[in-house]
Amino acid sequence: xxxxxxxxxxxxxxxxxxxxxxxxxxxxxxxxxxxxxxxxxxxxxxxxxxxxxxxxxxxxxxxxxxxxxxxxxxxxxxxxxxxxxxxxxxxxxxxxxxxxxxxxxxxxxxxxxxxxxxxxxxxxxxxxxxxxxxxxxxxxxxxxxxxxxxxxxxxxxxxxxxxxxxxxxxxxxxxxxxxxxxxxxxxxxxxxxxxxxxxxxxxxxxxxxxxxxxxxxxxxxxxxxxxxxxxxxxxxxxxxxxxxxxxxxxxxxxxxxxxxxxxxxxxxxxxxxxxxxxxxxxxxxxxxxxxxxxxxxxxxxxxxxxxxxxxxxxxxxxxxxxxxxxxxxxxxxxxxxxxxxxxxxxxxxxxxx
Amino acid sequence: xxxxxxxxxxxxxxxxxxxxxxxxxxxxxxxxxxxxxxxxxxxxxxxxxxxxxxxxxxxxxxxxxxxxxxxxxxxxxxxxxxxxxxxxxxxxxxxxxxxxxxxxxxxxxxxxxxxxxxxxxxxxxxxxxxxxxxxxxxxxxxxxxxxxxxxxxxxxxxxxxxxxxxxxxxxxxxxxxxxxxxxxxxxxxxxxxxxxxxxxxxxxxxxxxxxxxxxxxxxxxxxxxxxxxxxxxxxxxxxxxxxxxxxxxxxxxxxxxxxxxxxxxxxxxxxxxxxxxxxxxxxxxxxxxxxxxxxxxxxxxxxxxxxxxxxxxxxxxxxxxxxxxxxxxxxxxxxxxxxxxxxxxxxxxxxxxxxxxxxxxxxxxxxxxxxxxxxxxxxxxxxxxxxxxxxxxxxxxxxxxxxxxxxxxxxxxxxxxxxxxxxxxxxxxxxxxxxxxxxxxxxxxxxxxxxxxxxxxxxxxxxxxxxxxxxxxxxxxxxxxxxxxxxxxxxxxxxxxxxxxx
Numbered sequence: 113x114x115x116x117x118x119x120x121x122x123x124x125x126x127x128x129x130x131x132x133x134x135x136x137x138x139x140x141x142x143x144x145x146x147x148x149x150x151x152x153x154x155x156x157x158x159x160x161x162x163x164x165x166x167x168x169x170x171x172x173x174x175x176x177x178x179x180x181x182x183x184x185x186x187x188x189x190x191x192x193x194x195x196x197x198x199x200x201x202x203x204x205x206x207x208x209x210x211x212x213x214x215x216x217x218x219x220x221x222x223x224x225x226x227x228x229x230x231x232x233x234x235x236x237x238x239x240x241x242x243x244x245x246x247x248x249x250x251x252x253x254x255x256x257x258x259x260x261x262x263x264x265x266x267x268x269x270x271x272x273x274x275x276x277x278x279x280x281x282x283x284x285x286x287x288x289x290x291x292x293x294x295x296x297x298x299x300x301x302x303x304x305x306x307x308x309x310x311x312x313x314x315x316x317x318x319x320x321x322x323x324x325x326x327x328x329x330x331x332x333x334x335x336x337x338x339x340x341x342x343x344x345x346x347x348x349x350x351x352x353x354x355x356x357x358x359x360x361x362x363x364x365x366x367x368x369x370x371x372x373x374x375x376x377x378x379x380x381x382x383x384x385x386x387x388x389x390x391x392x393x394x395x396x397x398x399x400x401x402x403x404x405x406x407x408x409x410x411x412x413x414x415x416x417x418x419x420x421x422x423x424x425x426x427x428x429x430x431x432x433x434x435x436x437x438x439x440x441x442x443x444x445x446x447x448x449x450x451x452x453x454x455x456x457x458x459x460x461x462x463x464x465x
Numbered sequence: 466x467x468x469x470x471x472x473x474x475x476x477x478x479x480x481x482x483x484x485x486x487x488x489x490x491x492x493x494x495x496x497x498x499x500x501x502x503x504x505x506x507x508x509x510x511x512x513x514x515x516x517x518x519x520x521x522x523x524x525x526x527x528x529x530x531x532x533x534x535x536x537x538x539x540x541x542x543x544x545x546x547x548x549x550x551x552x553x554x555x556x557x558x559x560x561x562x563x564x565x566x567x568x569x570x571x572x573x574x575x576x577x578x579x580x581x582x583x584x585x586x587x588x589x590x591x592x593x594x595x596x597x598x599x600x601x602x603x604x605x606x607x608x609x610x611x612x613x614x615x616x617x618x619x620x621x622x623x624x625x626x627x628x629x630x631x632x633x634x635x636x637x638x639x640x641x642x643x644x645x646x647x648x649x650x651x652x653x654x655x656x657x658x659x660x661x662x663x664x665x666x667x668x669x670x671x672x673x674x675x676x677x678x679x680x681x682x683x684x685x686x687x688x689x690x691x692x693x694x695x696x697x698x699x700x701x702x703x704x705x706x707x708x709x710x711x712x713x714x715x716x717x718x719x720x721x722x723x724x725x726x727x728x729x730x731x732x733x734x735x736x737x738x739x740x741x742x743x744x745x746x747x748x749x750x751x752x753x754x755x756x757x758x759x760x761x762x763x764x765x766x767x768x769x770x771x772x773x774x775x776x777x778x779x780x781x782x783x784x785x786x787x788x789x790x791x792x793x794x795x796x797x798x799x800x801x802x803x804x805x806x807x808x809x810x811x812x813x814x815x816x817x818x819x820x821x822x823x824x825x826x827x828x829x830x831x832x833x834x835x836x837x838x839x840x841x842x843x844x845x846x847x848x849x850x851x852x853x854x855x856x857x858x859x860x861x862x863x864x865x866x867x868x869x870x871x872x873x874x875x876x877x878x879x880x881x882x883x884x885x886x887x888x889x890x891x892x893x894x895x896x897x898x899x900x901x902x903x904x905x906x907x908x909x910x911x912x913x914x915x916x917x918x919x920x921x922x923x924x925x926x927x928x929x930x931x932x933x934x935x936x937x938x939x940x941x942x943x944x945x946x947x948x949x950x951x952x953x954x955x956x957x958x959x960x961x962x963x964x965x966x967x
C-alpha cells in the first residue's frame with residue numbers, strides 16, 4: 113500500500129508550478145551578474161610565489177594588539193570566510209576587534225608539484241608569521257586554522273610555539289580515523305604513491321567530486337531542485353550562486369603535499385600519534401601549550417565532530433576550550449546563526465588572552 | 466490525463482528551449498525536447514532522464530577509437546628503427562595528444578569534442594557555452610539535469626503508466642525500475658557490455674563522477690584498446706572483444722604472460738604488462754559497478770521500506786516534492802551504508818589504483834617514443850623541478866642563516882661601537898651602564914701618564930672596562946685623535962685594560 117494522498121490534478125498543478133517558476137527564474141539567473149571572491153576590503157602585504165598575505169580593513173581600528181592570521185585549507189578558496197556582506201566570518205572578527213590577516217595559497221600548477229608540507233609550513237607560513245610579527249613589533253601572533261589549515265596550524269604551533277600566542281582551530285581533524293569518517297574510509301585502500309607519481313598534482317575537481325560524493329543525492333541533485341524555489345528571489349539566487357562558485361572553485365593540490373597528507377594524516381593517523389615528520393621537526397602535539405579554542409560543527413560530514421574533539425587528549429595546552437556549533441562544515445561560516453555566534457565568541461576568547 | 470501531462474512536459478521543454486535559443490543554442494530544443502514515449506517501460510523510462518546516459522560505461526569507449534590508427538601498432542620503432550625512416554610517417558600526425566588532450570579533460574567541467582561519452586547534452590553545451598559561461602552555465606546545467614530527473618519521476622507516476630491511481634502507478638513504476646536494475650546486475654555479472662541506468666535524483670552522481678576521473682585516461686584507454694586487440698589477435702584466433710572478454714580472458718592472460726623474445730623483447734614485455742593492467746582495470750570497473758548496482762537496488766528497497774513505515778504510521782505523502790525528498794533521503798541512507806562498507810573501500814581503491822596503473826604504463830610508453838624523437842619528457846621535467854625545489858628550499862635556509870649571522874654580527878659590532886661612541890660622547894651612552902661611571906686610575910697602564918689619562922677621560926674613557934671594549938678600528942682613530950703615534954696598540958693598552966678590568 114502506497115501512502116499517497118495526492119490528487120492527479122494537484123500533481124499536475126505542482127508540475128506546472130515548477131515549470132513556471134523555472135521559466136521566470138531563467139531571467140533572474142542571467143541577471144545575477146558578477147560574483148566577487150570576497151567582499152571585505154583588503155590589501156596585500158606580502159607575496160611569495162603564488163602565495164599572498166592579505167590584511168583586512170575593518171571599519172574601526174583593531175582593539176586587540178595581537179594580530180590574527182587565518183590559515184585556510186589548500187583544497188578550497190578562502191573566500192568562504194568572506195562570502196557576502198552579512199555572511200562574513202572575517203567581517204565578524206574585524207567587528208570583534210581583531211586585526212585580521214589571511215594567507216591565500218593560490219592555485220598551484222605542475223611546476224609546484226614538489227611543494228611539501230615543510231615548504232608550506234616552515235616556509236611560506238613561517239615567513240608570513242614573521243612578516244606580521246615584525247609589522248606589529250610582537251613576538252607572538254594569534255592563529256586561526258580552518259579544516260586542513262587547522263591541522264596545519266596545529267603542526268605549526270607544535271613546531272614554533274614561541275611564535276603563537278593563541279590558537280583557534282575550526283572544523284579541524286586530529287583523529288583522522290573515527291568510524292564515521294567516510295572520506296578517510298575511502299582513502300585507506302588507495303595507493304597514494306601510485307596516484308601522485310602518475311598524476312603529479314591532484315586535480316581540484318577530483319577532490320571536489322570526491323567531497324560531493326559523500327552525499328551525492330543531496331549535494332548533486334536535491335540542491336538543484338531546491339534552487340527552483342529561490343528563482344523568484346534574485347537576492348537569494350545570487351547568494352546561491354556565490355556558494356556554487358565557491359564550491360566549484362577548487363585549486364589543485366601540490367602532489368608532494370597531498371602525498372604526505374593522505375598517507376601520514378589519513379592513512380596512518382600520525383598526527384595524534386605524534387609521528388608526523390615535517391622538515392627537521394617531528395610534530396608533537398604536546399608542544400601545543402598555548403591557549404586553544406577548538407570550534408567544530410555537530411553535523412559536519414567531512415570532519416566529524418569526534419575527529420576534532422580528539423584534540424583535547426593530545427595537545428599540551430592547559431587552557432583548552434571547545435565551541436560546538438549545531439550546523440555543518442560550511443554552515444559554520446555562512447549560516448545566519450553562525451554569524452551571530454562564532455566570530456564574536458572567537459573575538460571574546462582572543463581578547464581575554 | 467495523459468494529454469494534460471504531455472502538455473506540461475511540452476511547456477517545460479519549451480521554457481528551456483526558449484532559454485536555449487536566447488542563449489544561442491539551436492540544437493537544444495530538437496535534441497532534448499522529446500518525451501520518452503515508446504520505450505520498454507511503457508512511456509516511463511526510469512533511465513531516460515540520465516543526462517549522462519551516454520557515459521563512458523554506456524558506450525564502449527574503445528569502439529570509437531579516435532586514434533583509429535594505433536600509433537603504437539604502426540610504430541616505426543617497434544621494428545628496426547633504422548630500416549624505416551621514423552619520420553617518413555609523421556609521428557605528430559598520429560599524435561595521441563594532438564587530439565583529445567584538452568577535450569578529454571574531465572576537470573574542464575563540461576568537456577566537448579571527441580569525448581566518446583558526451584552525448585546530446587554535450588552538444589547542447591557546446592552551443593550554449595559562449596553565452597552562459599562559467600558559474601551561471603554550470604548551474605543552469607545542473608538545474609536542467611535535476612529538473613529533467615524530477616519531471617521524469619513525475620511522469621513515471623502519472624504520465625505513462627496509464628494508471629489514474631497514484632499507488633497503482635507508483636507500484637508499477639517501482640517494479641519496472643527494480644526489473645531494470647536486476648537486469649543491469651545480471652548483465653554486469655555476465656560480463657556483457659552494458660549501459661549504466663539511472664534513478665531519480667541520482668543523475669550525474671557517483672558513477673558519472675567516476676567517469677570524469679576516468680576520462681583523463683580515456684585517450685589512453687581508447688588507444689590501448691586497439692593495442693590490446695592487436696596483441697590478442699597475435700595470440701588468439703579471431704581476436705577478442707573487450708570488455709566482455711568472458712571465457713577467453715584466462716587464455717588471453719596466459720598468452721600475455723609468455724616471455725618476449727628477440728629484438729623487441731623489452732617493448733613486447735611492456736605492451737604485455739599494459740594489456741594485463743588494462744584487464745585488471747576492466748575487472749575493477751566491473752566489480753565497482755556491480756557493487757554500485759546492488760546499492761541502487763538497496764536504495765529502492767529503502768524507499769519501499771519508508772513507504773511501508775509511513776503507511777503503518779498513517780502518514781501520507783502529499784506532493785511530488787515530498788515524494789522526491791523522501792526518495793533522496795532513503796537513497797542517501799542506502800548509499801551511505803554502501804559507502805562506509807568494507808566492500809566499497811576495496812572496490813573503490815581497486816578501481817582508482819587500476820586506472821592509475823594503466824595511466825602510468827601509458828605514460829611510460831609515451832616517454833619511450835618521445836625519447837626516440839628527442840623530445841623532453843615529463844620525468845625529465847620532474848627531475849628538474851624536484852632539484853629546483855630542493856635548491857629553493859636550501860636557498861631559503863641559507864638566506865635565513867645569513868640573515869641571522871648578519872644580525873648577530875651587527876649586534877656584536879654595535880656593542881663595540883656603542884662602547885666606542887660612549888668614548889667620544891660623554892654622558893648619555895653611559896646612563897644605561899652605571900658601572901661605566903666609575904673612574905679608574907688609568908695611569909696604572911704601562912704607557913699612560915697622567916696627561917694621557919686626562920685626555921682619555923675627556924674622550925669618555927673613564928675606566929678599564931671602557932678601554933677594554935675598544936676595537937682595533939677605534940683604537941686607530943683614537944691614536945690619531947690623541948696623537949699617541951701608535952702607542953695604544955704597540956703598548957697593548959687594551960690588553961692591559963682587559964686584565965685590569967676583571
